[in-house]
Amino acid sequence: MLRTRLLPLVAVVSATIPQLAFAHGYMDYPPARQEICDSDGGYWESTDGSTIPNAACRAAFKESGWYPFVQKPEFAKLVSDFTNQAAVEAGVPDGALCSAGDPKKAGIDIPSSEWQATPIDPSLNGKLTLLYRASTPHNPSFWKFYLSNAAYNSATDALKWSDLDLIAEFGNVPVVVINEKKYYQMTITLPTDRTGNAVLYSRWQRDDPAGEGFYNCSDVSFGGDIVVPTWQSLGAAVKATDNANSGDTVWFRVFDGSGTETVFEKLAIDVTNQDEAVWAAQLADIINNGSTGVRLGKLSQDGLVSWDNADLYGNLVYVKDQSATFQLDIKREVLNNAPVLNVPLTVNVESGQSTQIAVSATDADNDALTFSASQGTVTVTGNDATIGYIAPATTTDLNDTITVTVTDGTASSQAVISVNVKGSGGTGGETNWDANSTYLAGDKVTHFGVTYTAQWWNKGEEPGTSSAWVADKGAGDQAWSKDIAYSSGDTVVYETKTYKAKWWTKGDLPKNGGPWTEVK
The missing domain is CATH 3.30.70.2150 (Alpha-Beta Plaits)
Structure with missing residues (x-):
């Protein structure tokens, strides 16, 4: 199974890095085994490694848990006699090269045919530009790069020093910045006659008394006998x-x-x-x-x-x-939240007077809001509104209601405001009927010279045309009412004129003629 990690095609900026106390890093291209396993992820989601996509990384997880993945920049060993190759090989022994001799990271040493190998481009004639992630850069230091020989099989054998050939060495290397990350960048030459898979082994050695060195295994594929898949x-x-x-x-x-x-x-x-x-x-x-x-x-x-x-x-x-x-x-499914309406529960106003009622609303989705009211005029400013309300003229106290609605175009909310109208305290005598006034049972009005008595609460219902009013009967002619049946010879007053019934009638307007004739 092959994994492709392309060299970033971006501008590289040299940087002068101050000396730091500790150095950490890992091979980013071609990626080290622990970098591949960490990048693929899945090691937090299960205890048996079943959520890890790569079989080799699963095997490493079963052996060492998640520790090698999260510690990917710290595959290190302290060898104070670091210029002595024998001392280095003793500190990082055969079979433990990929884990830098750390038993807690031994899963990275396990042989497997599933280690993801980076294909080597044959058109570059062996040239390979390396990127080493400098989590914490440090100089002075030096570098050694090895390639496993043709006899080595990463699918069956744990890596040994005798499997390696030294192919490149570098001294101090300047840090470069790529996409705001620090790297060491070096170009090495690989043999052009190789086929199949191999391991590129890197050693980054700090030149200090502790002798801290970093050791990484990167799997590569030269093609040839190993067919590089199209995918x-x-x-x-x-x-x-x-x-x-x-x-x-x-x-x-x-x-x-x-x-x-x-x-x-x-x-x-x-x-x-x-x-x-x-x-x-x-x-x-x-x-x-x-x-x-x-x-x-x-x-x-x-x-x-x-x-x-x-x-x-x-x-x-x-x-x-x-x-x-x-x-x-x-x-995620986007759920629309209905706006929340804020209105006063009650409002007090004098008979016939006007008032401004402030209301507001909030919307969790920040949708534009529209206000409306069952009475009055609505003025809107953002999520606030004002309702202009004119109280009916009344001599007695009464209660009115205003229903306020706010909508975000999808969902709406309503609230009811109770309006307490204070009556004017008049005597309750006769007044001229007003279409905009509210009347209670027993209220009297005069309309076209005829006195009417309200039968129940009403507003806007014209006396003489609505059963909410009954004309008062006097000694003389009575006011016409659409609810009264009249016989031949009965006289009525309608709009200050007197009419006489020619035959039985009910509900016919006197001014329209028909069963009525005007008395001169």
């Missing part, structure tokens, strides 16, 4: 932390080297597929059947990629474009 891995397709719930949407995107999106697939999650194993398999089916340059699953010896339901976290993302990257996101 290149970008890492685990899904992780144990990729939790999706009903209503969410899974986004899967692939970008080329310039950042242009080349693949974008969405998968809706509901109660039938919210289990990760289910939706991940559905996503793989969509990608594997709909995209030519991307596959999700495991790579077989014959170069085919297929999804393995039995090993969810061992499935990887494979691409044909070595510069490609991918992104899997779970977009």
